[in-house]
Amino acid sequence: MHTAVFGLGSMGYGVAQSILKAGDTTYGFDVMSSQVEKFQSEGGSTESLIDAAGILDCVIVVVLNAEQTESVLFGEQGVVPNLKPGCVVIACATVSPEFARDMESRCKKHGVHYLDAPISGGSVKAAQGELSVLASGTGDAFNAARPALDAMAATVFELGKEAGAGSAMKSVNQLLAGVHIAAMAEALTFGITQGVKPEQFLEVISQCAGSSWMLENRAPHIVEGDYTPHSAVNIWLKDLGIVLDIASKAEFDAPVTTAALQQFTKASEQGFGLEDDAAVAKVYARDAGIKLPGE
Template sequence: MNEVKQLRSNVAAIGLGSMGYGIASSVLRDNHLVWGADINPDQVARFREEGGQPEELSDVAGDLDVVIVAVLNAAQTETVLFGTEGIVKSLKPGAVVLACATVPPVFAKDMAARCALTGVLYLDAPISGGSIKAANGQLSIMASGTPEAFTSARTVLDSIAETVFELGDEAGAGSAMKSVNQLLAGVHIAAMAEALTFGMTQGVAPEKFVEVISKCAGTSWMLENRAPHIVAGDYTPRSSVNIWPKDLGIVLDVAKSAQFSAPITAAALQQFVAAAGMGHGREDDAAVAKVYARIAGLTLPGEAI
């Protein structure tokens, strides 16, 4: 996040979940005027108490410069933008939509085209980094869109991102790169869970697994970030199991359209589907380890013996 404060913008932050709240807070911290919106009124009230603007979005939409959409998926993104109460129709020409959800590239292209019909700019800007980096303004953003969209969103991008990868002047390229990232991230979480529980069958304690493997060639960012959740027996959702059937499903849909075989992705997807089916969908995605543990008859840290 830049040390020097930039020009103040009028910003809507739609979606105040674990990532969206941190994003909104980072923009607010950089002295922009921010209106928060979420289906959970408690989140909106909390954000207003911390400095968010008090008006409803419908009352100020025509004055907004940037609209950050940090919701779960493509369907929610489309509803926010073009649903019955969609915001795009109320935005001024030149306002920019910063779309952060993981969506198929073809969907991002469609949203950009529909926004352009009313002169609204669209930046295909999926995010990576987790809730802590979101709250600290240190996300990585894989972005694509017109030069005008980048220019209009620049001060807000500076507030929320440590790194902005500019991947082209058309929407879709950002989402394509995000699908590559999610392939690896989802596979790495599942592989971590498999390796940790495999180690347990050989007498390797989970805490020793983290101590040793995090310093060896077999490590990954996801291993170092998620395996400690298993060691602590803490499945408070930083990123939930339910995210992965969606995101890896997108990867496989894109792969299918490209006639590309992605068998490792498909195997990882099935483990997250199994975890959700076992009732762990709203737990931290490290809970995929519970699938392996149940099959092997293992007791994970924090579980009753």
């Protein structure tokens, strides 16, 4: 099997490593040449895209958004027109269902399968080949993608036979995940104003009805005062922005999501955009004049 991974950021690099480990001839491409060289030094193939495109069985696109996905697939040096028929594109970025359907249709014209396959789980699980994939596409797309999915994912949700269903579920998940991070930050800092210590907040609330997956995962970052970006504040400007774009087109009013996005936007404006998303708590702390652990 010949597989190319486009995008060697925190998620894509892990995906590329997983594919390599599974024994495929694996090509890594990124705008940052240092990432490409690093991957080649670990065993990635050194051929150029022009030379490799025609023999690829699978193309995995792990970039930031729809714009970058379109550029990789159909831009000036877009790969799809050079792929052989029967090749599959596994598209992992968070995009709108409409965009995913458009990409599927354009790939089809070249005889290329398209799997709408947003991923979830973070960079650690990406490196371990244990992502969750929210996938939809034709049976042929699933069949062609199966070896790569087996290598990169612990769980593959098969959500339908058309592109769009995977992206729809991903946007639903991102809505909740983003709101839950902001709500955790709001509750933790509110607690501080009432004498609740952050470590006590984490210990008690994680065992109560107020708990969430995100609370258990992110509140420890605030308790430890460690804002190393496992997932950055700015990711939520992008992802909740996509959610609200889709909602707006459907004339769907999402006031809780809107409130959460405002807090992430403030965090970015206050200079925390590249910190871990738990740093949204700093917005609340500044507003309320309280200190977080480590400050």
